[in-house]
Amino acid sequence: MDSLSRLIGERVKLARQEAKLSQEKLSHTLDFKDRQTLSTIENGQRRVSAEELVQFSEALRKPLDYFTDPYLVAGEKAFSYRSLNASETEIADFEYLAGSYIATHRRFQELLEQTASPAQAKISSIGEKTPLDFATYQGERCAAAWDLGDVPTKRLREAVTQELGIQVLYVDAPASISGAACRLDDGAYILINRNEPNTRQNFDIGHELFHLLTWDKLPPARLDLVIDESEIKKKRPAAEKLADAFTAGLLMPSETMRQIWARRGDQDHEEWITQTADQLGVSPMAVYWRMVNLRVFKKTREAQQAAAALRGKSVEARPQLFSPEFVGDLYKVLERGAITVRKALKLLDIDQEELEDLFASYKLKPPFEL
Missing domain, CATH: 1.10.260.40 (lambda repressor-like DNA-binding domains)
Structure with a gap:
């Protein structure tokens, strides 16, 4: 045929x-x-x-x-977004672009004879009534199983891709969209707004990962409104609370947190929270809540307000566009002549100079004549 x-x-x-x-x-x-x-x-x-x-x-x-058109995503698919009050138009426009990126990568895999596996990793023991502590425990187990080390955020994207086959793409999204998960019949993608603070990017990967691992039993809402950390009270769906609890365990394992706390010396709480947040690549507020849940800190309104006012000091460069796997596959299909440069520019919604810069950012010489 x-x-x-x-x-x-x-x-x-x-x-x-x-x-x-x-x-x-x-x-x-x-x-x-x-x-x-x-x-x-x-x-x-x-x-x-x-x-x-x-x-x-x-x-x-x-x-x-x-x-x-092989560059369209067809079949059953579902998106879930983390957003700061994005309009339906912004969501629709971003979903169209995200779908184009995903379909493009899947087409590259087909051209390169890389077969996507229909078998998908999942956590079947978590449902809507699962205690938050158990979700946190499962996050810790994942961190240990994937050998994420003392600073899990440094290896998280790599581990998610290599251990689970989930593609993580860093994209230029509207400021109102923090991240998204896309579940397909035979694969899954996480898209992260690379212009967001690194601490939010890291937490969003863990949060969206949880949704992909529990999609069948605990399907997420299409839109999850990101909490402003200065807010003291806000009701959230069970799936979102569990996703946050899982991510807390994934990025801040209890043993790691206790060891860092034991080495604090004469630091006061606020200085320790800020330093630990910078070290682990998470927000100060995330560190505060983790220590509250570990029953090291007492939960008080004053302490919560103080933690919400803290800001990390470290500043990291924003991630490169897409991912090493995505750009590597793009390089190969262009090198083989499987698609034209013009087609690639249209699919990625960029111009030739931006395409050249994309390859340069990954230390690749463009596989086409300038």
């Missing part, structure tokens, strides 16, 4: 299933003589004429390029 027939067949089947139509029903709608005709199309064993493609588009209410 040729690749286009296989692609069209797969997309027809996906669109039919999404529309909840049987093969018999769709065959009748299209006036096919029998169900077997549609079956051979879905299996990629029969070519589709231009006229039939238009019929599929109308019957299944999909644009024509849905059936023919």
Whole structure:
């Protein structure tokens, strides 16, 4: 079978299933003589004429390029966003761009014969009524299993990619969008706004990771409003509280926190919180709550307000755009001539100078003539 027939067949089947139509029903709608005709199309064993493609588009209410463009994400997918009051327009625009990045990477993997695995990691022991302490414990277990070390944030992105096969992409997102998780039938992605403070980026990776690991039993809301750390009280859904608890254990394991506390010397609480936050790549408020939950600090309104006013001192460079894996695959497909430079520019919504800068940031010489 040729690749286009296989692609069209797969997309027809996906669109039919999404529309909840049987093969018999769709065959009748299209006036096919029998169900077997549609079956051979879905299996990629029969070519589709231009006229039939238009019929599929109308019957299944999909644009024509849905059936023919390998750079579109098709099939069941779901997004969850962390946002500071983003508008629906901002969410929709970002989702379109995020979908383009994801589809592009999946197409690169196909061109490079890198097969995505349908098996996905998950934490099945966590549900809506799970105690927060247990979610934190599971985060600590993950940190230990992935050997994240004394400063888990330094290896977190690498571990998530290598241990779980989840792609983490740093992107230029609107200021109102902090991060996002995308769950596909056979894979998962985390997108992080690289213009956010590093402490939030680190926490967002852990938070979105939790959602991907618990998506089946505890599907997240499409939009999670990020808490302003100066707020004292705010109700949140159980899934978001559990995600925060998991991330606290992942980024600040109890043994690590107790060891750092034992070495504090004569530091006062506020100085220790700020220094520890800088050391671990998390916010001072995150450190405060972790110590409260470890029952080292007492929870008081005054202490909470003081912690909320603290700001870390370390300043790190923003992450490079996308990821080493994404840019490496882009380099390979361009080098092999599998796609054109013009196509790559369109897919990534950048110009040639920005593409050259992208390769330079990863110490790669552009695989095309300037």
